[in-house]
Amino acid sequence: MDNIALQVLGQVFTLQNGFFAIASVFLGIIIGAIPGLTVTLGIILFLPLTYGMTPITAIIALLGIYVGGCYGGSISAILINIPGTNSALATTLDGYPLAAQGKANKALSTSLFASVVGGFLGSVILLFAAQPIATMAAKCRSPEYFSLAIFGLTVIAGVSGDSIVKGIISACIGIFISCIGLESLSGTLRYTFDSLLLFSGISLLPALIGLIALTQVLLKSVEEKRKASDLEKVDYVEKLKDPQINKKEIKSIMKTILKSTGIATVIGAMPGAGGGVASFLSYNEARRTSKHPEEFGKGSLEGIAAAESSNNTVVGSAMIPLLTLGIPGDGVTAILLGAFILHGMQPGPKLFTDQAVETYSIIVGLIICNIILYVLGRLFTKQISKIINISYKILGVAIALFCFAGAFANSGSIYEMLLIVPLAIVGYYLGLLGFSVIPMMLGLILGPIVEVNFTRSMIVSFGDPLIFFKEPISCSILIFALVFTILIMRMNKKIEGENPNSEGMSE
Amino acid sequence: MRVRSNLVSGIIFIVFGAVLLLLMDSQIIVYGDVKFIESAKVIPFFVELLMIVCGAILIIQSLFLKKEKYVEICWDEQKYALTMIGIFAVFAALIYFTGFIIGGIGFIVMMALFFKNRNLVHILILTVMVIFIYFLFTQVFHISLPRFGEVR
Numbered sequence: 001m002d003n004i005a006l007q008v009l010g011q012v013f014t015l016q017n018g019f020f021a022i023a024s025v026f027l028g029i030i031i032g033a034i035p036g037l038t039v040t041l042g043i044i045l046f047l048p049l050t051y052g053m054t055p056i057t058a059i060i061a062l063l064g065i066y067v068g069g070c071y072g073g074s075i076s077a078i079l080i081n082i083p084g085t086n087s088a089l090a091t092t093l094d095g096y097p098l099a100a101q102g103k104a105n106k107a108l109s110t111s112l113f114a115s116v117v118g119g120f121l122g123s124v125i126l127l128f129a130a131q132p133i134a135t136m137a138a139k140c141r142s143p144e145y146f147s148l149a150i151f152g153l154t155v156i157a158g159v160s161g162d163s164i165v166k167g168i169i170s171a172c173i174g175i176f177i178s179c180i181g182l183e184s185l186s187g188t189l190r191y192t193f194d195s196l197l198l199f200s201g202i203s204l205l206p207a208l209i210g211l212i213a214l215t216q217v218l219l220k221s222v223e224e225k226r227k228a229s230d231l232e233k234v235d236y237v238e239k240l241k242d243p244q245i246n247k248k249e250i251k252s253i254m255k256t257i258l259k260s261t262g263i264a265t266v267i268g269a270m271p272g273a274g275g276g277v278a279s280f281l282s283y284n285e286a287r288r289t290s291k292h293p294e295e296f297g298k299g300s301l302e303g304i305a306a307a308e309s310s311n312n313t314v315v316g317s318a319m320i321p322l323l324t325l326g327i328p329g330d331g332v333t334a335i336l337l338g339a340f341i342l343h344g345m346q347p348g349p350k351l352f353t354d355q356a357v358e359t360y361s362i363i364v365g366l367i368i369c370n371i372i373l374y375v376l377g378r379l380f381t382k383q384i385s386k387i388i389n390i391s392y393k394i395l396g397v398a399i400a401l402f403c404f405a406g407a408f409a410n411s412g413s414i415y416e417m418l419l420i421v422p423l424a425i426v427g428y429y430l431g432l433l434g435f436s437v438i439p440m441m442l443g444l445i446l447g448p449i450v451e452v453n454f455t456r457s458m459i460v461s462f463g464d465p466l467i468f469f470k471e472p473i474s475c476s477i478l479i480f481a482l483v484f485t486i487l488i489m490r491m492n493k494k495i496e497g498e499n500p501n502s503e504g505m506s507e
Numbered sequence: 508m509r510v511r512s513n514l515v516s517g518i519i520f521i522v523f524g525a526v527l528l529l530l531m532d533s534q535i536i537v538y539g540d541v542k543f544i545e546s547a548k549v550i551p552f553f554v555e556l557l558m559i560v561c562g563a564i565l566i567i568q569s570l571f572l573k574k575e576k577y578v579e580i581c582w583d584e585q586k587y588a589l590t591m592i593g594i595f596a597v598f599a600a601l602i603y604f605t606g607f608i609i610g611g612i613g614f615i616v617m618m619a620l621f622f623k624n625r626n627l628v629h630i631l632i633l634t635v636m637v638i639f640i641y642f643l644f645t646q647v648f649h650i651s652l653p654r655f656g657e658v659r
Contacts, residue, residue: 052648162576163513165568169520169561172554176527179551188547191527191534214595222587225622393622397633400595400618401611404602405640409650414603421595428588433512433519434576451550458545465544 004356011361012368017057021365024061025372026380028068032075033388035082036220036395039069040438043335044213045399047205047342048406055343056358060365062339063315066332067119067369070275070312071377074111074304076388079104084388087275087314090283090307098299102242109244110301111308112377114257118309119370121261122268122316126323127363130352133324137349142460143467145326145348146453147477149446152327152334154485156439164489167439170430174443175450177202184448185455197415204338206407206416207444210423211437214403217396218428224392240382245301253305256286264310268317268329270484275311275318275330277491282310316366322347323359326449331438338445512578517565524558527551590621606655611637 011017024046031042042065050058073088078095091111098107140148156167180191181201192198260282267278286306287296296303318329319336326348328334340347351359408417427437461467469475537546568574594617601610615633619625644650 048650049643049648051650163565165561165564166516169516169558169565172558172561175554176551176558179554183547186537186541186547188535188537190547190551191530193534218588218591218595221591221618221621222584225587226584391629393618393624393626394629394633397615397618398636400598400614401633401637401640404598405607405644405652408602408607408652409644412651414653417602418599421592421599424595425592428592432578432580433510433516434578435516447550454550455545458542458549463542463544 004360007357008360008364011056011357012060012364014057016053017060017365020053020057020061021064021369022372022376024064025068025369026376028065028070029072029075029373029376029380029384030068030387031065032069032072032084032088033384034072034390034395035076035080035084035388036216036392037084037399038216039066039073039085039332040335041213041216041399042069043332043339044205044208045402045406047208047335047339048409050339050343051409055340055345056361056365058343059336059339059345059362060369062336063362063366064369064372066315066336067312067366067373068376070119070315071112071115071308071373072384073311074115074308075108075381075385078107078111078304079385080388085275087279087311088307089276090279090311091304093283093297093307094300094303095307097297098301098304101299103299105240105242106245106249106301107299107304108240108381110249110253110304112374112381113245113250114253114260114305114307114309115312116370116374116377117257118261118264119312119315119373120367121258122265122313123363123367123370124316125265126316126319127360127367129320130324130359130363133320134349134352137325138353140349140473141471142453142456143471143474144477146450146457147468147474147481148325148327148348149450149453151325151477151481151484152321152446153442153450154481154488156442162434166433166435170435170437170439171443173426173430174440174445175447176443177207177440178444178447179451183451185452202419203410203416204342204444205410206419207423208335208338208441209403209407210420211427211440213399214420214424215427215431215437217400217403218424219431220392221396224396240385249301253301256290256302256305257309259289260286260306260310261313264313265317267310268314269320270329270488275314277488278310278314279307281491282306312370319363319366323351323363324349328442328445331441334438334442334445341445508580508582510578510580511569512576513565513569513574517562517569520558520562521566524555524562527555528559531555587621594618594621602653607641607652608637609655610653611640 028042031037032039043062046062046065050061069085070087073083073085074091074095076082076084077088077091078099081092081096083089083092095107153171156171181198183190263282263285264278267281283303283306286302287293290302318333321327321329322333322337328337337347345351345355345358403420404417407420410416457467468478531548531551535548537548543549597617598610598614601613612634615630619630641652644652
């Protein structure tokens, strides 16, 4: 164990890791702060740039964007009442009223402190909780892996928007796309229409870029074109002259932060819930148990602390099912699952035995990203606040440039770059009909895992499909999947009922 | 134009699923004596079947349960969307024939025309960004991007 600890320290504390961790957290804060840019989008756009990096550096850099983005979302939530990310929606409830009282700096410093403490504790919990779960999960064989992948697909319940049926169709499209090309176990060609270009299938990265990033550019550009006038311009920096949060106030919100961290750890580890659900549940709990519930909605520091600590805790806790079981906790971790696979790491119980040093290095890197967040937040929040109103006329073009460059960079093939245009058309028109592309993305990533383990299970059981119910662990996982689906749907319904603006909170 | 999204989606996915199912035998050829449940056909089969079932549920929701979501499709918006798609296609073709930098500059000009953006500073910033992205990929991260005269 000591040997692993030393190796981990040697792997994490390198100049390259330090540079990319700082750069990615900074980039994450900017991405989170600008309404219209999401953490998912940021990670997809940054993913092609990580190809030349080691897996540890690459994943730490992507996690840096996630960590920075979760805090960044609160900047626009507090200053202009528009959450930069979906998980910062609850922050607007008290952040903006406090800013309107001339205490924007206090609101932002509370958000930063709560984000860092929540994120740090979430990462530490991940560090200690992951190994025992992975050890338990190490007994899994192909039927259990199949059931786990099905469990991962329960995320659909939380990210389907207004219709779970449409979410299931969307996931089916994703799984179908993942089936195109050469099948990995038997080498059978599928739906290639005799085109050589389709023999190797549709790669994950161009698919993600086309279906999510370029679709978003298309949607936002059309919206921008239709918009009659720009948002009212305000000198936000003028708002940041009040004092920051003091020691007495920190003491008063600590209990709320710790409680919210606890709630978010449990919620974040559940597939499908995500930061949005965690922040609303923590916010509601903080209001219920507060000595001053009347201040909530009018600029309560406890309200900001509850929302922000919980959405940053989720970064760590959503990694628990991802690293130990190979199932993503939300949309962002689904992309991270894709990133792990692209970098030759297969999340799941074996990760802690086969690639223990890399895995622990990534977890320690996540802890460090939270410390970096505090420093960068203190130094640059004021400067970043200046760019949150950047015109989409610039932003959209810049994102599209990255999309095309990233798609080409995946394999150096013009064909993959051209492919993102039809995929964006599919994404746009499905979005118009009320389909979320996140389940499609989950289908794309989890589809091959479902298929390989299903086929292996069928081979070892001589074609008995009941094997998934005959094996006790597999059966328990499937029952859990069903219970979680119902639970997440109910939780989403309840939160949407209480907060009508919260639709589709899990990114 | 108001579109019944559940009804339209239901019809689209029943047709899509059915077409894929019909194409399955010609598009997935399994050699040897392999049981269907162990073959490369099984997952696509279930996925396509699920699409048809879900499509049917959407139609039932729309016609019988009166659970419908109407989507407003306005022609102006569609015109903009189709123009944007056209711009993306031209950009991809430009990259193919002229490389990333020239293609990128062409894209910026097309987008400026699309947004009727005459702000030269914006265009300049974006031009610098194209060059920055090119050098970031090729020089910093050593990932190649198409160059002028390099048709692949």
